[in-house]
Each structure stands twice: as structure tokens, then as C-alpha cells.
Amino acid sequence: MTKQVQQLDRVIIRFAGDSGDGMQLTGDRFTAETAQFGNDLSTLPNFPAEIRAPAGTLPGVSSFQLHFADHDILTPGDAPNVLVAMNPAALKANIGDLPRGADVIVNTDEFTKRNLQKVGYAASPVDDGSLGEWRVHAVPLTSLTVKALEGFEVSKKDAERSKNMFALGLLSWLYHRPTEGTIKFLERKFAKKPDIAKANIAAFQAGWNYGETTESFSVSYEIKPATLAPGLYRNISGNQALAYGLIAASVRSRLPLFLGSYPITPASDILHELSKHKRFGIRTFQAEDEIAGVGAALGAAFGGALGVTTTSGPGVALKAETVGLAVATELPLLVVDVQRAGPSTGMPTKTEQTDLLMAMYGRNGESPVPIVAPATPSDCFHAAIEAARLAVKYRTPVMLLSDGYLANGSEPWRLPDADDLPDLSVEFAVEPNGEDGETYLPFKRDPQTLARPWAVPGTPGLEHRIGGIEKADGTGNISYDPNNHDMMVRLRQAKIDGIAQDIPPLEVDDPDGDARLLVLGWGSTYGPIAAAVRRVRRSGVKVAHAHFRHLNPLPANTGEVLRAYDKVLLPEINLGQLALLLRARFLVDVISYNRVRGLPFKAEELAGVIQDVIEQ
Amino acid sequence: MSDITTNGHIAHPVGVGTGLALIPRATEKQSLKDFKSDQEVRWCPGCGDYAILAAVQSFLPELGLKRENIVFVSGIGCSSRFPYYLNTYGFHSIHGRAPAIATGLAASRPDLSVWVITGDGDALSIGGNHLIHALRRNVNLNILLFNNRIYGLTKGQYSPTSEVGKITKSTPMGSLDKPFNPISLALGAEAGFVARTLDSDRKHLQSVLREAAAHRGTSLVEIYQNCNIFNDGAFDALKDPGLRDDITLRLEHGQPIASASKAVRRGAGGRIEVVDRASVPEGEILVHDAHDPDPSAAFALSRLDEPAFEHVPIGIFRSVDRPAYDTLMSKQVHEAVSDQGAGDLDQLLRGGDTWRVG
Ligand code: SF4
Numbered sequence: 001m002t003k004q005v006q007q008l009d010r011v012i013i014r015f016a017g018d019s020g021d022g023m024q025l026t027g028d029r030f031t032a033e034t035a036q037f038g039n040d041l042s043t044l045p046n047f048p049a050e051i052r053a054p055a056g057t058l059p060g061v062s063s064f065q066l067h068f069a070d071h072d073i074l075t076p077g078d079a080p081n082v083l084v085a086m087n088p089a090a091l092k093a094n095i096g097d098l099p100r101g102a103d104v105i106v107n108t109d110e111f112t113k114r115n116l117q118k119v120g121y122a123a124s125p126v127d128d129g130s131l132g133e134w135r136v137h138a139v140p141l142t143s144l145t146v147k148a149l150e151g152f153e154v155s156k157k158d159a160e161r162s163k164n165m166f167a168l169g170l171l172s173w174l175y176h177r178p179t180e181g182t183i184k185f186l187e188r189k190f191a192k193k194p195d196i197a198k199a200n201i202a203a204f205q206a207g208w209n210y211g212e213t214t215e216s217f218s219v220s221y222e223i224k225p226a227t228l229a230p231g232l233y234r235n236i237s238g239n240q241a242l243a244y245g246l247i248a249a250s251v252r253s254r255l256p257l258f259l260g261s262y263p264i265t266p267a268s269d270i271l272h273e274l275s276k277h278k279r280f281g282i283r284t285f286q287a288e289d290e291i292a293g294v295g296a297a298l299g300a301a302f303g304g305a306l307g308v309t310t311t312s313g314p315g316v317a318l319k320a321e322t323v324g325l326a327v328a329t330e331l332p333l334l335v336v337d338v339q340r341a342g343p344s345t346g347m348p349t350k351t352e353q354t355d356l357l358m359a360m361y362g363r364n365g366e367s368p369v370p371i372v373a374p375a376t377p378s379d380c381f382h383a384a385i386e387a388a389r390l391a392v393k394y395r396t397p398v399m400l401l402s403d404g405y406l407a408n409g410s411e412p413w414r415l416p417d418a419d420d421l422p423d424l425s426v427e428f429a430v431e432p433n434g435e436d437g438e439t440y441l442p443f444k445r446d447p448q449t450l451a452r453p454w455a456v457p458g459t460p461g462l463e464h465r466i467g468g469i470e471k472a473d474g475t476g477n478i479s480y481d482p483n484n485h486d487m488m489v490r491l492r493q494a495k496i497d498g499i500a501q502d503i504p505p506l507e508v509d510d511p512d513g514d515a516r517l518l519v520l521g522w523g524s525t526y527g528p529i530a531a532a533v534r535r536v537r538r539s540g541v542k543v544a545h546a547h548f549r550h551l552n553p554l555p556a557n558t559g560e561v562l563r564a565y566d567k568v569l570l571p572e573i574n575l576g577q578l579a580l581l582l583r584a585r586f587l588v589d590v591i592s593y594n595r596v597r598g599l600p601f602k603a604e605e606l607a608g609v610i611q612d613v614i615e616q
Numbered sequence: 617m618s619d620i621t622t623n624g625h626i627a628h629p630v631g632v633g634t635g636l637a638l639i640p641r642a643t644e645k646q647s648l649k650d651f652k653s654d655q656e657v658r659w660c661p662g663c664g665d666y667a668i669l670a671a672v673q674s675f676l677p678e679l680g681l682k683r684e685n686i687v688f689v690s691g692i693g694c695s696s697r698f699p700y701y702l703n704t705y706g707f708h709s710i711h712g713r714a715p716a717i718a719t720g721l722a723a724s725r726p727d728l729s730v731w732v733i734t735g736d737g738d739a740l741s742i743g744g745n746h747l748i749h750a751l752r753r754n755v756n757l758n759i760l761l762f763n764n765r766i767y768g769l770t771k772g773q774y775s776p777t778s779e780v781g782k783i784t785k786s787t788p789m790g791s792l793d794k795p796f797n798p799i800s801l802a803l804g805a806e807a808g809f810v811a812r813t814l815d816s817d818r819k820h821l822q823s824v825l826r827e828a829a830a831h832r833g834t835s836l837v838e839i840y841q842n843c844n845i846f847n848d849g850a851f852d853a854l855k856d857p858g859l860r861d862d863i864t865l866r867l868e869h870g871q872p873i874a875s876a877s878k879a880v881r882r883g884a885g886g887r888i889e890v891v892d893r894a895s896v897p898e899g900e901i902l903v904h905d906a907h908d909p910d911p912s913a914a915f916a917l918s919r920l921d922e923p924a925f926e927h928v929p930i931g932i933f934r935s936v937d938r939p940a941y942d943t944l945m946s947k948q949v950h951e952a953v954s955d956q957g958a959g960d961l962d963q964l965l966r967g968g969d970t971w972r973v974g
Contacts, residue, residue: 230974278952280959288749296720303725418961457705467708
């Protein structure tokens with residue numbers, strides 16, 4: 001039977017199943033195949049905070065969305081064209097997101113009376129006509145897998161568990177994905193259990209063959225590779241890119257990396273990743289708590305290391321006092337906050353941009369710190385290097401604000417050459433800097449950067465004491481002098497403010513230069529905002545777009561840019577935190593758009609908001 | 617990348633050594649003067665901290681280490697001002713966190729001699745978690761816990777080592793909570809080196825510091841320190857010429873544990889107890905074994921100061937070697953380098969599944 005092949009320019013697939021069904025792995029593999037094939041792509045995993053919520057229930061549903069295309073794309077996509085639902089719960093939790101006419105592949109084996117009841121279906125939606133809007137493909141995935149594995153040396157349970165690979169095979173056929181990568185991957189993953197490897201590979205191939213022969217699928221699809229900028233690419237998630245960025249910062253600064261960290265969702269993967277790369281001289285320290293994590297990082301920084309701590313919002317709250325100590329002692333320190341939904345425990349696996357004001361102001365006293373926020377998963381690499389650059393150059397703690405969406409999302413990344421990355425070399429103080437040629441003044445500042453010298457223990461003649469008590473400018477001796485304190489408060493602020501001269505100006509994307517509306521964003525909303533701007537531009541609407549990477553200090557031209565437009569719109573996944581700062585600082589009537597659902601914005605939603613603001 | 621230590625200091629520690637083996641030695645003879653900073657000392661006149669400072673300043677030259685490789689890290693409290701008065705590197709940090717900060721420093725710089733100065737409130741209240749984890753982890757640190765059984769800097773509230781019923785500003789009807797015994801706590805946290813000494817006994821204090829410095833791993837030294845403003849005389853019994861020889865049970869490895877009038881022995885059921893010295897034959901007095909891998913005898917000894925100050929063991933309760941965390945951490949780094957080669961950034965970035973465009 002020859003089947004029809006149809007060309008598409010882009011597809012959004014969502015794999016959904018029980019937490020135990022291996023949906024994240026399935027999504028990862030499909031992503032890897034797609035990356036190999038050369039499409040542009042963007043992914044959005046979505047999983048419960050519970051490790052194993054009760055099987056078959058709505059809270060236990062885990063999903064993975066992948067958007068891939070023959071052109072460059074900016075988001076994991078608003079609504080899936082295809083849903084793979086491994087059980088009734090997965091169907092119920094996701095069907096509402098599907099547009100009319102989308103394909104739904106359901107594993108009918110799991111649509112048992114009991115499983116249907118668990119999620120409140122009286123009858124199977126596959127049979128009762130309630131899925132009429134969609135193209136439903138009823139596939140008994142589990143039993144087909146078990147049948148395909150007859151004669152293999154695996155238990156029935158292990159055979160059943162391979163059903164995700166059957167589904168992956170089917171989807172790989174449907175979208176003409178290359179298969180060698182997955183086969184190699186399975187051989188590697190189960191190298192110690194060759195029987196399981198064989199079974200998974202057989203299930204994967206059976207899924208492919210099923211697509212080829214079944215009548216349920218009459219069409220398969222081709223999505224041509226995207227024309228991306230020439231270069232060598234890999235697919236990368238935000239947390240991995242961030243970890244690599246930290247390693248790169250260590251290499252480029254020639255400072256040994258010391259990570260003090262305490263496990264917390266969604267930041268732990270950075271700790272895991274860095275722990276694997278000790279050959280770079282990296283020391284990873286899993287501390288007894290968040291406070292010890294940052295304390296150890298600061299202690300290591302005093303000793304001349306690139307001190308880093310990684311956490312999420314609740315951890316930043318605990319670290320605040322130590323960050324203040326780093327402000328007072330003017331030591332370099334990187335604080336990575338992978339933001340998640342709050343307050344308190346909130347929703348640990350869901351994303352938010354709600355820690356901006358905490359990063360900015362969440363310490364006692366006047367304690368300014370630079371803030372850097374990556375825009376996309378791969379940008380986490382460069383943002384980490386930039387944050388490290390500021391920390392070591394200005395001898396200051398720096399907050400790096402990633403979030404759950406960036407951390408777990410992935411995209412193709414054009415690999416930089418190590419030699420092209422910024423040189424972050426540091427000059428430690430090695431000799432006295434006092435007028436008399438003998439004394440060392442630990443708080444004598446560089447006139448340009450206002451940074452103080454960094455003399456590490458082991459340097460003869462520069463023995464000195466630092467601490468959290470206010471100190472006299474220059475000597476660093478304890479000082480309660482009112483005028484000295486006022487001066488030190490202002491000097492610390494001026495040092496951070498001065499960074500505005502050392503960062504790129506805010507770039508505005510305004511193709512014709514005559515838009516009246518400026519749409520602003522920061523951090524992970526870059527993709528959805530840029531995609532929304534593209535959409536409205538296609539319908540002829542003029543709109544300018546600018547994105548902040550530095551939140552403190554803001555680029556030097558920020559005020560000028562804001563005032564050049566009639567209207568300024570700022571979507572944020574919080575209740576208007578950056579808007580508050582911009583309004584206070586520039587007296588510009590920023591229009592906020594806020595949704596705090598723990599999910600990224602959708603491009604369509606933002607396109608509608610832009611239209612509304614223009615029409616108002 | 618081969619320069620995995622900083623600033624040209626090469627430290628490639630492997631195996632267990634003494635606490636000072638990895639620290640560069642001074643080439644010239646040092647004196648007390650070398651360790652005095654130019655800062656005016658600002659404790660209350662008569663405070664026990666002065667005696668400890670003088671003892672430490674005159675002891676440091678004896679170590680013969682390069683002064684620049686010595687770091688004092690402190691938390692918050694009266695005692696935590698200590699680093700300002702020593703001409704070494706110093707870090708006066710925040711309340712309770714000194715062990716955490718010192719851990720990061722010592723773990724990344726095995727070429728440093730790192731000392732933590734803390735008090736009973738700093739170490740046992742707000743910083744209790746860091747203290748116990750430092751002790752179990754066994755980074756090469758020397759923790760000097762100045763125990764004055766009161767909050768001094770905040771002007772006299774009861775502390776986690778104050779006796780029950782303590783009348784203070786915050787407890788006008790007497791404190792209700794049972795104090796920590798720092799020695800028992802440290803032993804319970806698996807500390808390898810645990811000792812107690814007294815601010816006024818310079819000779820003993822210095823002998824304990826000597827052993828603590830030589831111990832590789834975390835050592836905890838409790839120093840009874842008089843706060844003459846808010847808790848004067850707390851340790852007078854141990855200083856009173858008429859009492860001290862009867863009360864003090866000197867712990868010396870290999871020696872019988874006894875005071876002038878009392879002796880320690882194993883009683884019925886193996887219990888360690890204090891009895892009249894005259895009532896036991898010399899041969900039955902318990903001989904102190906500081907190197908016993910089993911901490912239970914040391915723990916039992918640590919309980920002997922209850923009821924308060926009838927008999928108080930002073931000296932090194934426990935001194936047992938086990939691998940230091942920083943040594944093991946360095947070892948993993950060196951193993952990774954020798955097994956896989958030094959890290960190469962381009963190779964790392966290109967390590968996943970890659971594809972070429974154009
Ligand atoms: S308050 Fe007590 S401990 Fe503090 S300096 Fe005065 S005497 Fe010493």
C-alpha cells in the first residue's frame with residue numbers, strides 16, 4: 001500500500017500519559033530525531049511535582065510538547081496538532097487544548113472501565129461520539145507492543161512498559177523522522193540489560209511498521225529542514241545550557257568553579273550537570289541547606305574561586321542575608337534563581353517571573369545587585385557567562401533569573417567556539433596599594449569600575465579582614481562614622497549603576513521605524529512575545545519590540561526608548577513587577593498584561609492583547 | 617585546564633595527612649607581634665576573650681605557617697570580633713554561618729589553615745545546623761567555640777548553654793529550656809576531634825590548640841569563657857584554687873582520669889561513674905583513650921559535668937582520624953582529570969548529538 005505524503009511547514013505534537021509512562025523520554029527522543037533531521041524546534045515539558053501520583057489520575061498526567069518547523073520558530077506552540085494520549089486521564093487533561101480537526105492518537109488498551117471511572121468518564125469518549133471534532137486514531141498500543149515482543153526474553157510487565165517506544169515509532173513514521181539515533185540511544189541506555197534494549201528497539205520498530213501498514217493512518221507528513229544559520233548545532237535545555245555557561249565562565253576566567261547548592265525543583269539539574277564535570281576542576285558541594293550553599297560559595301569566592309549557588313525562589317529567600325554579606329564585602333558571587341510559581345512552595349514544577357522584585361530588593365539595607373535574565377533555553381549559556389563577567393569584574397553578587405519554562409524547555413543551539421567567548425580574566429591584587437607602598441587597602445576602588453581589589457588568602461603582605469559591619473572606604477576598617485556610611489551606601493549603588501555603561505543598549509526591533517506601540521518583555525517571555533509580534537505584523541499592524549536582558553541596571557538608553565512610543569505594553573508572568581520599576585524610574589505609563597497561571601504565554605493570546613492595545 | 621587551584625598555589629592533596637601538611641611553612645621565625653593587627657581591641661575590660669586572644673596570638677608563631685595562609689572566619693557575637701585583632705586573613709561574617717563560609721573556603725583551598733571563631737549562641741542556636749554538618753562532614757577546620765553561657769552582644773539574654781532557671785532580661789522568671797552540652801552534641805555529630813579548655817588556663821588552652829591544628833579534619837574546641845558583664849563567674853569553680861583540683865577531671869590520653877579527690881571508673885553494667893578517689897585502687901581508674909574509634913566512652917565522659925560543675929572533664933575527649941572532606945573532594949577532581957583528561961570546553965559543548973547546517 002503506498003500512502004500519501006503531505007508537506008507541512010510546522011507541527012505541534014503533545015505526548016501525554018501517566019507519570020510512569022515515560023512521556024518525557026519519548027518526547028526527548030522525538031526531539032533528538034527532529035533536531036538531527038534539521039528542523040527548528042522548541043519544547044515544553046509539563047510534569048507533576050509528585051514523583052508518582054496515583055496511576056491513571058489527572059494529577060498524575062505528564063506531558064511533553066514539541067513544536068517543529070521548516071522555518072525558525074520561537075515557542076513550543078500554542079495548541080497541539082497532534083495529541084498522543086496514553087490513558088483516559090491524559091486525554092481528559094489535554095483534549096481541551098486541541099483545535100478542531102487535530103489528530104488524537106489514543107491507547108485504547110488503557111480505556112478500561114476502571115481507568116475511565118478514575119477520571120469521571122461514564123463511557124469511553126472514543127466510542128460515544130464525544131470526540132467528533134477531532135480525528136481520532138484508536139490504537140491498542142499496549143497489546144500491539146506485547147504482541148510484537150512475543151518471543152523476546154522480557155517479562156510481560158517489561159513488554160508493556162515498552163509501549164512508549166511503540167508510540168515513538170509510530171510518530172516517527174508519521175513525520176518521517178530518522179531512527180538510527182533512537183536505536184543507538186536505546187542500546188546505550190540499556191547497555192547493561194541487552195534483553196530490555198532489544199525489546200525497546202523491537203517495540204520502536206513495530207510502531208514504525210504499524211504506521212506503514214495500518215489503515216488508521218492514510219497520510220504521513222514531511223516537514224523540510226529549516227534554513228538555520230550555518231554552523232554546528234545541538235539541542236539543549238535551559239538548565240544544561242546554564243550549567244555549560246558556568247563551566248565556560250570558569251574556563252574563560254581561569255577561576256575554579258565552586259558550586260554550593262541544595263536540591264530544589266526546578267534548579268537541581270544544574271547541580272547534577274556540574275557534578276559530572278569535575279575534570280574541569282569544578283567542586284560541587286551539596287550543602288545542608290540553602291544558606292550553607294550560598295555561604296560556602298561565598299567562602300570559596302573569598303578564596304579566589306568562581307563561587308556559584310543555584311536555587312529557586314524559596315531558596316533565594318533563605319539566601320538573602322548571605323547575598324547582603326556579599327554586597328557588603330564586595331566579593332563576586334553568582335546566585336542562580338530558576339523561578340517557579342510561588343508564594344511559598346507554590347507550584348514547584350510550574351513557571352513564573354515573580355522573583356524580580358525579590359532579586360532587586362529582597363535584602364535588608366540598601367543592597368543593590370545586578371540582575372541578568374536569559375531569554376531562551378540556549379541563551380541561558382550566554383546569560384550565565386554575562387552574569388559571571390559582571391560578578392568578577394565588579395566584585396559583586398549577581399542574580400541570574402532563569403525560570404522553569406527555560407530550565408526544562410529546549411531548542412537547537414548553534415555552538416559557539418570557546419575562543420570566541422568573552423575573556424573574563426581577573427587580576428588578583430598581589431601587592432600593597434597604599435600610598436606608602438606598604439599598606440594594603442582592601443576598599444580602595446578602581447576609579448573606572450568602582451570595584452575593590454580582590455586579594456585572596458595566600459597572598460603575602462595583603463592580609464586583611466572583611467565583614468558585614470560597615471567599613472571605612474579605603475582601609476576597610478570598622479566604621480560607624482555617619483558620613484562614611486552615607487558615602488559607602490552611595491558608592492555601592494554607584495558601582496552597580498555604572499554597569500549601565502558596560503552593557504549593550506536596549507535594542508528595538510521596529511522594522512519601519514514608525515510603530516506607535518512598543519511591546520517590552522524580559523526573561524523567558526521572549527519567544528511568545530516575539531511570535532505574537534510577528535503575527536500581528538503579518539496582518540499589517542506596526543509594532544515595535546524590545547527585550548530586556550539586564551534588569552539591573554537597565555540599559556542606559558531605556559528611558560529614551562520608552563518615551564519614543566505612544567504606548568508601551570509589557571506582558572509579564574507576574575502582577576507587573578518590571579512595569580512597577582519602569583513606571584517608578586521613568587514616569588512612563590506602561591500598560592501591563594499579566595497572567596500567572598504557571599504556564600508560558602501563548603503567542604495567539606499575546607497577539608490578541610497587542611491588537612486590543614492598538615485599537616484602544 | 618590545569619590550574620585548578622587559584623593564584624598559582626598548587627595543592628594536590630591525596631590521602632590523609634596531618635592538619636598542617638598541606639599548608640606552606642614560613643621561612644622566617646615568627647613572633648607574637650607578627651600576629652597582632654593594628655586594630656584597637658574592644659571587648660569589655662576583664663572579658664575572658666582577651667585571655668583567649670593573647671593565648672592564640674602567642675601560639676600561632678609556634679605553628680610556623682605562612683601567615684598569609686591562615687584565615688580566621690567568625691559569625692556574630694562578642695567573640696566573633698576576634699578576626700579583626702589578628703594580622704592574618706579574616707572574614708567576620710553573619711550570625712551562625714561561619715562554619716558554612718569556612719567550609720567553602722577550606723574545601724576549595726586545602727593550602728589554608730582555616731579557623732572558625734564562634735560563640736554558644738552563634739554556633740548552637742542560629743548556626744546549629746551548620747555546626748553539626750561541619751562536624752560530620754569533616755572539612756579541615758578548627759572551630760573554637762567560646763562558651764560563656766549567655767548572649768553578650770545583645771546585652772544579656774539566656775543562651776542555649778545557659779542553665780535551666782537562668783534569670784535574664786528575656787527570662788525574668790527563669791529560663792525553661794534544657795541547655796546543650798556542646799561536647800555531647802559534637803560527639804553525637806560524629807566529630808573526629810572534640811576538646812574542652814578554659815580561657816584562663818593559657819598552657820592548657822595552647823596545648824589543646826596545638827592538637828586541634830595538627831588534627832586533619834574538623835576539630836571542635838569548647839573554651840569556657842567568662843563574660844564578666846552578663847554572666848560573671850560562670851566558671852569560677854574551675855578557677856578557684858580551693859576547688860579546681862577537686863572538680864577538674866583532666867583528660868590525657870593514656871592517663872587515668874581523676875582529680876585530686878575524685879576518680880572515674882567503670883561501674884556496674886559498664887557505666888562510667890565518678891567516685892571518691894580513695895575508694896578505688898589506682899589500677900581500676902579508667903584510663904583515657906582519646907583515639908578509641910567507638911565514641912561511646914567519650915560521650916559518657918561528656919555527661920560527667922551533670923549535675924553542674926561537681927566534676928568537669930577538661931581536655932581532649934576524642935581525637936580520631938578519618939579522611940577529611942576536602943581531601944576526598946580534591947581526590948575526586950584529580951581522579952576525574954587523570955581518568956578523563958583535563959576538561960576541554962569545545963569538546964564539552966560538542967558532546968551531545970550534533971548536526972551541521974550549511
Ligand atoms: S559582653 Fe561579656 S562576652 Fe561580650 S565583651 Fe563584654 S564581657 Fe566579653
